[in-house]
Amino acid sequence: MEEKEEYGKYDIELPWLNHKFHLPSGVLESEELWLKFSELVFPVYNIKDFSRFSIPFKCIAVDIANGEAVVLSDGEIVSAIRSSMAIPSVFTAVETKGRKLVDGGVVRNFPS
16 A cells, blocks of 8 residues: 555656566556547547548557558547557557557558
8 A cells, every 4th residue: 555656657657567678668658648538528428420420530550569550430439530540669558359459550640
């Protein structure tokens, strides 16, 4: 309990697990970003098919396990947006449907 006040106190933390430092996949976990996106997209949070938005929407992410481009066109809009902007080593990868996703520009800057 006495260490609890230290959690989240520093911009960069390196947790000590199993007698070694555990390096995160990115510097920023971005909880504040998740909350801000949730607030901004609240009017459409219940629409799971992005083609049903007043302006149809899709975004591109990359599965870091195999480098495969993933088109995000349905599901949770905040997760899709956050996945497509997860710049490796800056933002942590986002786990969606069993895949760890990062910014689609890593593989292909302009989707076809």
